[in-house]
Amino acid sequence: MTQTADRILNNPFLNKGTAFTKAERQQLGLTGTLPSAVQNIEEQTTQAYGQFQSKATRLEKRIFLMNLFNENRTLFYHLMDQHVVEFMPIVYDPVVADSIEQYNQLFLDPQNAAFVSVDAPEDVEATLKNAAEGRDIRLVVVTDAEGILGMGDWGVNGVDIAVGKLMVYTAAAGIDPSQVLPVSIDAGTNNQKLLDDPMYLGNRHKRVYGDQYYDVIDKFVVAEQKLFPESLLHWEDFGRSNAQVILDKYKDKIATFNDDIQGTGMVVLAGILGALNISKESIKDQKILSFGAGTAGMGIANQIMDELMQAGLTEAEAKQHFYAVDKQGLLFDDTEDLTPAQKAFTRSRSEFSNADELTNLAAVVKAVHPTVMIGTSTQPGTFTESIIKEMAAHTDRPIIFPLSNPTKLAEAKAEDLIKWTDGRALIATGIPADDVEYKGVTYQIGQGNNALMYPGLGFGLIAATAKVLNSETLSAACHALGGIVDTSKPGAAVLPPVAKITEFSQTLAEVVAQSVLDQKLNKEPIASAKQAVADMKWVPEYK
Ligand SMILES: NC(=O)c1ccc[n+]([C@@H]2O[C@H](COP(=O)([O-])OP(=O)(O)OC[C@H]3O[C@@H](n4cnc5c(N)ncnc54)[C@H](O)[C@@H]3O)[C@@H](O)[C@H]2O)c1
Ligand SMILES: O=C(O)C[C@H](O)C(=O)O
Ligand SMILES: [Mn+2]
Numbered sequence: 157m158t159q160t161a162d163r164i165l166n167n168p169f170l171n172k173g174t175a176f177t178k179a180e181r182q183q184l185g186l187t188g189t190l191p192s193a194v195q196n197i198e199e200q201t202t203q204a205y206g207q208f209q210s211k212a213t214r215l216e217k218r219i220f221l222m223n224l225f226n227e228n229r230t231l232f233y234h235l236m237d238q239h240v241v242e243f244m245p246i247v248y249d250p251v252v253a254d255s256i257e258q259y260n261q262l263f264l265d266p267q268n269a270a271f272v273s274v275d276a277p278e279d280v281e282a283t284l285k286n287a288a289e290g291r292d293i294r295l296v297v298v299t300d301a302e303g304i305l306g307m308g309d310w311g312v313n314g315v316d317i318a319v320g321k322l323m324v325y326t327a328a329a330g331i332d333p334s335q336v337l338p339v340s341i342d343a344g345t346n347n348q349k350l351l352d353d354p355m356y357l358g359n360r361h362k363r364v365y366g367d368q369y370y371d372v373i374d375k376f377v378v379a380e381q382k383l384f385p386e387s388l389l390h391w392e393d394f395g396r397s398n399a400q401v402i403l404d405k406y407k408d409k410i411a412t413f414n415d416d417i418q419g420t421g422m423v424v425l426a427g428i429l430g431a432l433n434i435s436k437e438s439i440k441d442q443k444i445l446s447f448g449a450g451t452a453g454m455g456i457a458n459q460i461m462d463e464l465m466q467a468g469l470t471e472a473e474a475k476q477h478f479y480a481v482d483k484q485g486l487l488f489d490d491t492e493d494l495t496p497a498q499k500a501f502t503r504s505r506s507e508f509s510n511a512d513e514l515t516n517l518a519a520v521v522k523a524v525h526p527t528v529m530i531g532t533s534t535q536p537g538t539f540t541e542s543i544i545k546e547m548a549a550h551t552d553r554p555i556i557f558p559l560s561n562p563t564k565l566a567e568a569k570a571e572d573l574i575k576w577t578d579g580r581a582l583i584a585t586g587i588p589a590d591d592v593e594y595k596g597v598t599y600q601i602g603q604g605n606n607a608l609m610y611p612g613l614g615f616g617l618i619a620a621t622a623k624v625l626n627s628e629t630l631s632a633a634c635h636a637l638g639g640i641v642d643t644s645k646p647g648a649a650v651l652p653p654v655a656k657i658t659e660f661s662q663t664l665a666e667v668v669a670q671s672v673l674d675q676k677l678n679k680e681p682i683a684s685a686k687q688a689v690a691d692m693k694w695v696p697e698y699k
Pocket of ligand 2 (some may be wrong): 416560606607
């Protein structure tokens with residue numbers, strides 16, 4: 157193979173495989189390097205889908221799709237466009253979790269990611285530059301993998317979540333896949349299994365914290381902004397002690413967001429607004445219990461808090477609607493080891509006659525009678541039948557969102573929640589859930605996953621060349637998504653279905669871009685938000 161042929165056929169952004177025409181083959185020095193037939197993208201797609209279907213397990217299906225992704229991005233996204241509901245759980249949550257756990261065993265290809273090492277701060281800029289290979293990067297998803305979903309620390313293996321999030325961005329919103337960059341910050345790992353594994357591919361030492369860590373994060377942000385000044389920076393699956401600190405440091409300076417804090421907060425508020433559309437209740441009448449008061453749990457509480465204050469409540473009044481429960485039980489002002497984020501949502505012991513007994517979820521539910529219960533605890537099965545029945549005995553339409561991922565960590569299953577509440581629960585789950593048939597009604601279950609939100613949010617920010625993301629824009633996006641649900645049918649879902657993800661991501665992107673323009677937060681002059689979104693949309697067709 158000539159160097160040119162090799163360069164083109166092995167470049168997933170340029171490769172068309174058997175779809176190169178005779179003329180292109182001649183022009184590019186590819187003559188004779190492919191079988192003679194020239195296929196169009198539909199034929200290639202049909203063929204690839206047949207191969208996909210022949211794979212027996214979900215992991216084999218994933219490996220097949222990742223190989224296709226590594227070879228030919230256009231064909232991969234053309235195929236995904238036709239099968240988005242089927243492919244989402246395979247390229248993203250939950251099967252991405254299996255591939256992270258088996259990263260070295262399955263290692264195929266670095267997938268055009270940048271691997272930043274805490275041990276080589278002097279290489280940060282070169283690392284990003286090498287990985288981008290001169291591409292015009294507009295979107296970076298970065299993880300240090302200390303808190304991969306609810307599975308804890310996965311070191312360099314966690315790069316797959318950055319790749320997976322970016323796949324959803326392109327499939328849902330249409331960001332050009334040659335304009336994205338997944339980044340792994342390899343700060344070491346505290347996962348002993350990985351440290352003991354001779355095949356582990358990351359830095360083989362304990363996780364680095366403190367100044368040395370923050371120094372690398374800062375070098376990364378500086379280099380990222382210098383090399384890709386038009387880009388949006390998305391933080392994913394950082395640990396509880398770092399996620400909020402990093403966000404607070406950069407959120408007023410650059411276009412950036414933390415998906416677990418803000419993306420999750422937004423999708424949950426949208427889900428609650430959707431649920432309240434169905435129950436015809438007001439958000440001002442809700443008592444909200446967050447079970448698992450970590451990165452996501454407190455991000456959700458803050459987003460709902462904003463909503464209550466917009467509805468006219470003072471901060472002190474709004475705070476009265478929240479009950480945060482973590483390992484210690486209900487969080488009080490004097491609870492030990494509170495995180496900075498938790499401190500804003502504590503209660504006073506004097507409010508309860510049995511405060512000292514409120515050390516577990518069952519006791520708190522009994523004392524508080526929440527109307528909304530959100531699970532981000534990483535503790536499977538903790539929304540038990542007796543807890544749910546106790547909650548449902550005191551509210552007509554309990555809003556229950558077991559959100560811990562992946563599947564094995566969910567606080568409850570949708571079908572159990574429907575059964576235990578005799579069909580009254582309004583539910584969203586972190587991973588996709590099948591419809592539930594119960595007493596003649598088909599209940600559709602919304603996917604309460606930030607994947608419904610971040611593609612439209614990010615795309616809108618990039619299209620509008622946003623300088624920063626502020627609470628006004630976050631709120632506009634929540635209302636746009638929460639307003640889409642169709643409440644006419646019994647058993648309606650609280651969030652729109654993943655089958656419509658490309659449509660509502662476009663709506664979200666337009667709303668977000670408009671909010672940026674309304675606040676004059678755009679870097680470049682832009683006449684129309686809608687047009688800017690349309691102009692940026694990439695379609696998976698050969699050029
Ligand atoms: N569906 C979504 O879109 C979405 C988004 C973000 C996070 N999540 C899920 O939420 C979970 C938490 O993620 P995170 O980023 O907030 O992690 P985190 O580590 O920051 O927070 C988890 C919290 O749960 C607490 N916890 C642990 N054991 C507990 C127990 N027995 N009782 C009560 N609390 C307990 C921890 O102390 C911590 O505060 C994960 O499973 C993640 O997959 C889902
Ligand atoms: O990755 C997901 O599926 C959602 C979320 O960001 C999580 O950490 O669980
Ligand atoms: Mn996450």
